[in-house]
Amino acid sequence: MTAILRDGAIAADDWLVIEDDRTEAASAGGKVIVTLARWRAERQELLAAHSAVGVLVPNTADIEAVYPEIADRALIALQFPTFTDGRALSQAVVLRKRLRYRGELRAVGDIIRDLVFWLGRCGFDSIVPRKDQNLEGCRAALDEITVAYQAAADEHTPVWVRRRGVVAAAR
């Protein structure tokens, strides 16, 4: 099993990703992640064959439109084709804050250590760093900056709300 970040700690991963061009008989009974296309095509078969099925959603998808099909999934994975492509960050915030998704939200793809901090703040509680990345460094990156001006899908209270009731500094 590969090690990933889950809930802020390094953890063993028990989900198996099944690519679209493979039929993964070996994983029967286990927890698998399939693409949205495959989920749509083989929903019943997948549910029958595996103890849990997570869904990988492309970062071009309208997450609100797709959500009714995947709302009951224990895991939703979002994609970062390159670490500079932030589309899944908006998908994650919408999933967490607007759609109230409470399951495991996983970031996969070109995930470097210096993207991890931003993933954590956008509600990803499950992060699969690129193979060459230092996992301990990735974990430490989650806490690189402890203050925030705004709330994303995280524990921060917006600074303008925190300052209410506090007397402004004199000029």
Next chain:
Amino acid sequence: MYRYDETDRALVTQRVEQFRDQTRRYLAGEISEDEFRHLRLRNGLYQQRFAPMLRISVPYGLLESAQLRRMAHVVRKYDKGYGHFTTRQNIQLNWPKLEQVPDLLAELAEVQLHGIQACGNDTRNITSDYLAGVAADEHTDPRPYAELLRQYVTLHPEFYWLPRKFKFGFTGATVDRAATRTNDVAVHLVRRADGAIGYRFFVGGGLGRLPMLGQEMNPFVPEADLLSYACAVLRTFNRFGRRDNIHKARIKIVLREWGIERFRAAIEEEFAKIKASVEGEELLLAPEDIERMRGHFTSPAYEPAAQAGADVAGIAARDAGFAAWVKRNVRAHKVPGYRVVFVSLKAPDHVPGDCTAEQFEALADISDTHSFGELRSTYDQNLVLADVAERDLHTVWRKLDAVRLATPNIGLVTDIVACPGLDFCSLANAGSIGVAQDIYRRFDTLDAQYEIGAIRVTISGCMNGCGHHSVGHIGILGVDKHGEEWYQVTLGGAPGNDAAIGERIGRALARDEIAEGVERLIHTYLGLRVDEDETFVECYRRVGMAPFKARLYLNEPEAEAA
């Protein structure tokens, strides 16, 4: 002036340490060149031709004397003794060493300065009216709103990896002095007849390739919804902005490809969804939030006009040098007895926008003694002492003149806006500074400049348009033709209330033709204008391109055929 509290201080300090670690890992070979590029850009560090360039954000162009003194110190310690003011009201250093940048940023953080999101595909420094708080035509000071938005977008995790750079510009006055519609988003403060404050939002502006002016998206967003609407625009851009082609990645391309109706509907739909969710509650500004922020931008303790005022005209009548400076570089102030003083960064044989360590120090002293310790940077690469008592004007003039900051040319033909160009920038195709200086020398005498009157000459060394050539009355764009520097000329652009994108006049001019070309265009204007009150751009808009083209390309068949 916005004052940091514990949150702001912790944020910039921790940010410096984050970048220090990233720099260490890069130098140790743990981060690739391409990955580090994206990290350093988001801290203001850009790779130029000879050295890194560090862009320091100056939110809405407001500086205080302690920051100016620190700038004097850092340009001496880490650079070659000068900095450069840009059209985004920022300051750039051209020669820092990468391994020293974390220390440099730490020194800046101590005085509320940083390079966070100064470059890169993120939300950039927010610009605003450089006369905010002192202009007679202002109905609402935009700075409290700009600061609220600055905090909202700073290190916003959802909008940290956008398709392309994203710029906001604010104004709360009748006259747009911040080129707001050249920004991805322009926020115009408005007051309804019933007194309610709100925002008129324009979206989709941007210079560079395919220059466009922002289009009105919503004529009145309520005051409490500034952040919700900004979130809606940013999320729409993050989702739909093109990521397949860097030249088509700005939000203006989404607007162009979709058309305004579909584009507006997408933003309004997202805005409504935000408003209806927990996000909307978080983003809703309470009256108290705005009031608290206003407390950071209160007026200084002005003296009564009887003490502050002076017979400026009387003094000017006895001193021609002072009179010329008052005429060109001093403007009215909303408070009787006070004036707004422009500091020209366009002295002869001086790089437009450059400021030396000695000048930073002199400006710190002058602002402390004569302008309540504050200074503003302008969209035109000049500076402003916003609150000078008339009584002090002559002294301020002498002090500025002693450090070559009193050239009386604000708004005239030698007040040239120019990017660093090929002399520094790795993106540039052609030089800007040399061209600016050549044009300057053609019109060096004040009489000639005053005769020509108000005109905006702007020069960019490449298509990216940092010198805002697209919105110059005479815009000059450097292009590379087979390894030679050539210059395309556009006429009729403007950045303010009469905002327009300039139109290309014809074939590009060679390096040794461009200054002569500008002179021909100006002589054409002088011969055609109705009277001295008709400015270059007004004249151009009345008579059209043809006479300018005929004179510029005199004796060339192309011009006659056109």
